[in-house]
Amino acid sequence: MKKEVNILFLGGAKRVSLAEHLIKAGQQRGIQVHIFSYELNSEVPIASVGEVIVGRKWKDASLYEDLSAVIRQRDIHIILPFVDPAIEVASQLKSLHPEVFIPCSSAELCRIMFDKQVSNEWFIRQDVPVPKSYEADGEILFPVIMKPRVGSASKGIKVVYSEEDFREIAAPETYLIQEYIADSEEYTVDCYISQRGEIISVVPRIRLEVAGGEVMSSRTLKDETIIKLSEKIIAADAFQGPITIQFIRDKKNGATYVMEINPRLGGGVIASIAAGADIPAFILAESEGECLQSVTDWKENTLMTRYFKEVIFYADNH
Structure with a gap:
């Protein structure tokens, strides 16, 4: 067993609590965990618990060369x-650097989940309930x-109430168009799937307060409908590592629909970790080849x- 483990975050600028949980999980195993984070700016919160590596943009032609150098040097x-x-970047690095433990799904599956229209079609093929969707040039x-x-953190989402308002939207074909469920509750499910495809944990939580797409308050709950739907989704393809599934429930009729999957750790995963699904410990154990x-x-x-x-950052770095 290693005495020191170096973990590289890709875009983990604000994930201080998760870094602290990884460090704590390492301490419980007698391992010193060092956190590094690949960012565009050195002055980000993760610098309080680790080292920030200023790197390239995700679409930069030299990204993989630069990341490979970081992997070797650190x-x-x-x-x-x-x-x-960064999800697809990580999946590509998994092929380029088999010596590094990268708990993520395949690049192909990540690409499917990164496009909301394509992922919605994937859900329909798997017979997973989704809200009714519409074509931009069809009857709505x-x-x-x-x-x-393509987007995240609720950026660019619009609620449209009339045909007149719809006509004012540029390039409507670049959106996934779904029925709007006004009276609803949103749920997140934090899952971990082993490298052998085994479901290790499925923890639903209700999103009580959200700001800018980021959950501010969340409570875990054992909702059997959501747990079974999550297990059905996971069993449908070769997911690996941490994934986050978003659901919405219509308060009027109790219908539950899947909205999206992010094949990565979610921002509110701390709730599930605190509840007993110790994903940082899972990651460290699997990195050592443990079942x-x-x-x-x-x-x-x-x-x-x-x-x-x-x-706080000072201009003189002191």
Whole structure:
């Protein structure tokens, strides 16, 4: 067993709590965990617990060359993506650097989930319930919600109530158009799938408060409908590592629909970790080649709520 483990975050600028959980999980195993994060800017909160590596944009032609150099120079053992564009990057690095533990799904599956229209079609093929969707040039029953096909953190989402308003939207074909469920509840499910395809944990939580697409308050709950739907989705393809599944429930009739999958750790995963699904420990154990046991005895009604904490940088670096 290694005495030191170097973990590289891809776009983990604000994931301080997750880094602290990884460090704690390492301490419990007698391992010193060092956190590095690949960012465009050195002055980001993760610098308070690790080293920031200023790198290239996700679409830069020299990205993989630069990341490969980082992996060699910092002796990286584990890589974790934290933003959507970094997911496919991580899956490509998995092929380029088999010596590094990168718990993520295939590049092809990541590409499917990164495009909301394509992933919606994938859900339909798997017989997973989704809200009714519409073609931009077809008949539409308003109101609808329009989500950019490629995007994250709720950016660019529009609720459209009439044909007149719809005509004012440029390039409507670049959106996934779905029925708008006004009276609803949103749920996130934090899952971990082993490298052998075994479901290790499935923890639903209700999103109680959201700001800018980021959950601020969330409570775990053992909702059998959501758990079974999540297991059906996972079994449909070769998911690996941490994935986050988003659901919406219509309060009027109780219907539950899947919205999207992010094949990475979600921002609110701390709630599930605190409830007993210790994903940081899973990651460290698998990186050492250990087999995992499924965890189903996590605590329901574990409430996570967030507060703001500042990280200060000085011009003279002191």
